Amino acid sequence: MEAMTQAATPYFSIGLTGGIGCGKSTVANLFAARGATIVDTDEIAHSLTAPGGAAMPALLAQFGDGAADARGAMDRAKMRELVFSDPQAKARLEAILHPRIRAATLAAAASATGSYVIFAVPLLVESGGWVERVNRVLVIDCQESLQVVRVMQRNGLSEAQVKAIMATQATRSMRLAAADDVIDNNGDLAALEPQIALLHEVYLAFSKRMAGMASQHL
Incomplete structure (x- = not known):
C-alpha cells in the first residue's frame, strides 16, 4: 500500500x-x-449485546430466548458454538450486528478529539x-x-x-x-x-x- x-x-x-x-x-x-482516539469495535459489540443493549431485541427475535444468558446479555459461548457449526446462523448474526457496529463506530469516530x-x-x-x-x-x-x-x-x-x-x-x-x-x-x-x-x-x-x-x- x-x-x-x-x-x-x-x-x-x-x-x-x-x-x-x-x-x-x-x-x-x-x-x-x-x-x-481509540474506537474499539469489540467494545462496541459488547455494549450492543449487553443487558438492554440495542441489538438484543433483534437477536432474541432471530434466535429465541436461548440466545441470552441469565443477565439478559447475549450468551457468547452458546452463540460462538452455534456460528462455528452453522454458517447460516453466522450470516444471520452478522446481519444483525455488523450494521449496528458500523453505525456506532462512525459515530464514535466523528466525535474523536485525539491526534x-x-x-x-x-x-x-x-x-x-x-x-x-x-x-x-x-x-x-x-x-x-x-x-x-x-x-x-x-x-x-x-x-x-x-x-x-x-x-x-x-x-x-x-x-x-x-x-x-x-x-x-x-x-x-x-x-x-x-x-x-x-x-x-x-x-x-x-x-x-x-x-x-x-x-x-x-
Missing part, C-alpha cells in the same frame, strides 16, 4: 488488527496514552471493507504458538478451542500481506514501547499533512 491511501474519513485513521492473543488491546492502550483515530478491528482483514476505509493498516504480529498460550491463560480455553477460533480468522501471512505497518509482539511490554513511540511520530506527521491538505481546499 502507499503511504497514504484514500480513506472515506476527514481525519487520519489507522486500522489496528491482529489475531486473537496478539495483544491488540495492549497496543491500543499505549497509543491512547500518547493521545490517539488521529485508531479503529481496533479484530477481523479487519476478513471483513473486506475496512482496508479501504482507513489510511493505514497496522498489524500486531506474534508467533501462532504464542497466541495459543496467551489465550489459554487469559480465557481459560483449551488448546483445541483456541485453534478453532484461530481457524476462523485470517492467517498470519494474510494479515501481514495487508499491513502498512507491523508491530512485533513476541516479547514483553518493554519491547513494544519503542515501536509504538516511533509509529506515533509517523502517524502524527501524516495527520498534520492531511490537516494541511484539507485546509488548502477550504
